[in-house]
Amino acid sequence: MHDTVEKDTVSIYFVGAAIARLAPARAGRVLRSCAVPPQLLGNAQARVPAATFAALWREVAAELDDEFFGLDRRRMKVGSFALLCHALLDCAGVEHALRRALRGMRLFLDDIDGELRVDGARAELRLRNRIADPDSRRFADETYLTLMHGLLCWLVGQRVDLDAVAFTGPRPAHAREYTRMFGGALHFDAQLASIRFASGALARPLRQDRAALRRFLDAAPQSVFLKYRNEHSWTLRLRRRLRDAVGQPRWPGLSQLAAELGASPSTLRRRLDAEGNSFQDIKDQLRNDLAIDLLCNSALSVDAIGAHLGFHDASAFHRAFRRWNGLQPGEYRLRAGPLT
Numbered sequence: 345m346h347d348t349v350e351k352d353t354v355s356i357y358f359v360g361a362a363i364a365r366l367a368p369a370r371a372g373r374v375l376r377s378c379a380v381p382p383q384l385l386g387n388a389q390a391r392v393p394a395a396t397f398a399a400l401w402r403e404v405a406a407e408l409d410d411e412f413f414g415l416d417r418r419r420m421k422v423g424s425f426a427l428l429c430h431a432l433l434d435c436a437g438v439e440h441a442l443r444r445a446l447r448g449m450r451l452f453l454d455d456i457d458g459e460l461r462v463d464g465a466r467a468e469l470r471l472r473n474r475i476a477d478p479d480s481r482r483f484a485d486e487t488y489l490t491l492m493h494g495l496l497c498w499l500v501g502q503r504v505d506l507d508a509v510a511f512t513g514p515r516p517a518h519a520r521e522y523t524r525m526f527g528g529a530l531h532f533d534a535q536l537a538s539i540r541f542a543s544g545a546l547a548r549p550l551r552q553d554r555a556a557l558r559r560f561l562d563a564a565p566q567s568v569f570l571k572y573r574n575e576h577s578w579t580l581r582l583r584r585r586l587r588d589a590v591g592q593p594r595w596p597g598l599s600q601l602a603a604e605l606g607a608s609p610s611t612l613r614r615r616l617d618a619e620g621n622s623f624q625d626i627k628d629q630l631r632n633d634l635a636i637d638l639l640c641n642s643a644l645s646v647d648a649i650g651a652h653l654g655f656h657d658a659s660a661f662h663r664a665f666r667r668w669n670g671l672q673p674g675e676y677r678l679r680a681g682p683l684t
Contacts (some may be wrong), residue, residue: 353391353633357518361483362397362404364411365414374403387670390515391629393636398566412453415475415484420533421450423492426561428452433554438499439546442469446494449488458492466507470538473512482513485537490525491537496570498560499552510534523619525569527577578644580614582626590634595654597622613626632668635661637676646673647651 359380359530363371375382378400384390405411406424409612412420423449428448435441439462439646446469456473475481489509497504506528515532515595522530526539552560582601596604601623602612616622633654638649648662650673665673 352394353629353636354394354397355394355518355521356387356390357516358397358486358520359392359400360385361479361486362400362413364406364479364483366407370407373405374400377403381671381676383670384430387668389477389667390669391636392670393640394566394569398564398569400655401565412487413483414481415487416453416455418454420454424452425564429561430494431500432550433552433557435550435633437546437550438496438548441499441550442496442546443494449492458488462546463545464544465544466540467543468540470536473537478513482511482516483587486525487509488541489537490569491606496541496545499550500545500548501551504541506539506541508538508540510536510538510540512537520619520621520625523577523579523621527619529618530603542601562684577619578612579621579626582612582623583618585631587631590630590654591652592654595627628664629666630664635665636669636676638672646677649670649673 365376366374372382376397378398380392380396384392404413408414408419409421410419411422411425428445431448432441435444440459443460446460450457455475456471458469458471461468461470469489469492471485472479493504493506504590504595506526508529509522509526509529510531512534513532515530519530519532529541563662582605585601585604586595598612599609601610605612607615609614613623616626633651635649638644638652639646642651647658647661650658653661655661655664662672665671665676669676
């Protein structure tokens with residue numbers, strides 16, 4: 345049986361990118377406030393709970409008075425995104441609202457702006473980014489596209505599936521995160537960062553009201569970057585099926601899962617590879633997500649958590665968790681603890 349809430353986690357890459365423009369003392373204060381063990385920053389595979397990253401986003405914004413992480417020469421002062429969303433409620437439809445949102449973002453930011461192009465059945469939101477530093481430019485593209493895609497999904501009232509997502513730089517080490525964030529075919533070394541989707545989403549009337557907006561903003565930023573996930577991706581379909589196996593003596597193998605999904609094992613491998621994942625990656629990430637959640641939010645012993653996640657040897661769980669996060673599970677529990 346599925347949990348009603350997914351135990352989502354976020355790559356430590358996004359934590360490091362979010363605090364990169366804070367002075368060391370302020371960055372340390374934010375990490376302590378959000379219960380993020382600093383040791384995690386040294387392990388590219390480490391992850392934190394999604395709620396922790398949402399809290400960190402808010403803390404960084406408060407430290408900088410900037411909801412765009414200090415990436416642009418102009419600050420996007422705290423409250424700007426909420427003000428922008430309120431300005432969309434009287435729009436005639438989704439396309440009108442999205443175009444107004446893009447115009448509003450141009451008022452807040454100087455170095456990056458988005459343009460919506462519609463060509464028949466296809467629509468494309470493309471970015472012009474003038475930030476010089478390549479790491480900052482990439483994180484700005486990621487942040488802007490996440491904000492606009494999350495906002496578009498909220499305006500429509502359901503996930504808007506993306507056909508393609510493009511980034512200007514080479515494929516980064518954390519590229520598999522894009523499958524969870526965006527879905528769609530991934531392209532790198534593109535001329536402009538962009539997302540492409542069916543233009544039919546833009547033709548819908550705007551049905552969100554002030555009460556719905558209040559709920560959306562109360563849950564932000566987590567409502568923006570996690571609420572509308574690609575439910576149809578092969579990665580998420582496999583993850584859901586593996587989630588059902590948690591606590592059982594044996595987890596299903598790739599061949600069994602492929603048969604259940606109506607594909608051959610080789611076809612399933614190819615489809616996962618196209619999404620930047622593998623069967624073992626998905627299994628490991630699910631186990632890591634659940635382990636982090638149980639360490640932070642349950643009284644289960646470390647060994648009991650390992651057994652619950654299908655590790656028949658406690659030492660195997662300890663080795664795997666250290667490989668994933670750079671800390672032993674007991675250390676993670678002590679340093680992170682429940683988010684208050």
